[in-house]
Amino acid sequence: MPALLLDGKTLAAETEAALLARVERLKAQSGGKIPILATILVGQDPASATYVKMKGNACRRIGMESLAVELPASTTTETLLAQIDELNADPDVHGILLQHPVPSQIDERTCFDAIALSKDVDGVTCLGFGRMAMGEEAYGCATPQGIMRILSHYGVPIEGKHAVVVGRSPILGKPMAMMLLQKHATVTICHSRTQNLPAIVAQADIVVGAVGRPEFIKAEWIKEGAVVIDAGYHPGGVGDIELSALTEKAAAYTPVPGGVGPMTINTLIMQTVESGEKSIG
Numbered sequence: 001m002p003a004l005l006l007d008g009k010t011l012a013a014e015t016e017a018a019l020l021a022r023v024e025r026l027k028a029q030s031g032g033k034i035p036i037l038a039t040i041l042v043g044q045d046p047a048s049a050t051y052v053k054m055k056g057n058a059c060r061r062i063g064m065e066s067l068a069v070e071l072p073a074s075t076t077t078e079t080l081l082a083q084i085d086e087l088n089a090d091p092d093v094h095g096i097l098l099q100h101p102v103p104s105q106i107d108e109r110t111c112f113d114a115i116a117l118s119k120d121v122d123g124v125t126c127l128g129f130g131r132m133a134m135g136e137e138a139y140g141c142a143t144p145q146g147i148m149r150i151l152s153h154y155g156v157p158i159e160g161k162h163a164v165v166v167g168r169s170p171i172l173g174k175p176m177a178m179m180l181l182q183k184h185a186t187v188t189i190c191h192s193r194t195q196n197l198p199a200i201v202a203q204a205d206i207v208v209g210a211v212g213r214p215e216f217i218k219a220e221w222i223k224e225g226a227v228v229i230d231a232g233y234h235p236g237g238v239g240d241i242e243l244s245a246l247t248e249k250a251a252a253y254t255p256v257p258g259g260v261g262p263m264t265i266n267t268l269i270m271q272t273v274e275s276g277e278k279s280i281g
């Protein structure tokens with residue numbers, strides 16, 4: 001039987017229509033105020049610049065504004081922290097996105113953690129992560145939260161299932177594992193020093209590829225009927241999982257492109273609208 005396509009692109013587009021209505025309502029109720037997402041881009045990395053532009057475009061599609069802050073590649077940690085402080089103090093800014101990665105001379109973790117919890121709509125602070133992991137209110141990290149939204153939308157059962165997350169980065173693997181645990185999955189986290197990776201992946205009811213290597217996770221490792229989530233995106237339109245051989249074997253899968261990627265940006269703007277509603281509404 002063909003696997004169910006977990007269509008993030010369509011879900012994101014449908015959600016945008018609802019977000020547009022929410023922004024319009026907020027605007028009407030508040031005498032013209034709208035949520036604003038501040039984006040910070042440090043340096044000229046073309047991929048990062050493209051991601052920031054896509055996020056700004058998504059804001060505009062739903063009637064929100066983005067405030068683009070662009071800093072030179074030579075920016076110091078202190079300068080970036082001062083910029084974040086300014087945005088934290090600005091009552092018209094409802095969300096702050098610091099585009100990852102920043103140039104190597106900057107202490108990225110310190111800068112992420114300087115973002116006020118109430119404006120951490122990308123879910124990158126240690127405080128937000130800790131609160132999420134404890135089941136307390138916090139904005140989830142955008143990519144894994146977007147994945148959870150796809151799973152929920154398609155009614156994929158999580159409770160009691162064995163989820164294997166391959167990757168343990170702060171913005172993806174670790175929060176992904178915690179979110180699945182919150183939903184009562186039994187979670188295994190794999191990384192570069194994991195032994196017998198194929199055998200562990202073979203046990204997964206839900207497998208999440210967050211490795212950053214093209215088609216690193218092989219279709220033959222994955223058991224029949226598993227739910228396959230591919231967070232990767234590489235030139236040529238391939239992800240971290242060998243998806244082409246899974247469209248019949250898996251129960252469901254996220255395509256690349258059109259799966260996880262659109263949901264990441266969608267989650268970021270959705271959480272900015274939520275922050276705007278809390279502060280303006």
Ligand code: NAP
Nearest residue numbers: 143167168169172191192210211212231232233260261264
């Ligand atoms: P990352 O920071 O480079 O982390 C990669 C993770 O993979 C690390 O935890 C690493 O383990 C693990 N890994 C590397 N080699 C491995 C191996 N041989 N076996 C098992 N694990 C291995 O990457 P990331 O930022 O999490 O991104 C992961 C993927 O998601 C990338 O393809 C990226 O493009 C994609 N991504 C997509 C979105 C989106 O919006 N769609 C957003 C973010 C990221 P160690 O910790 O041991 O080094």
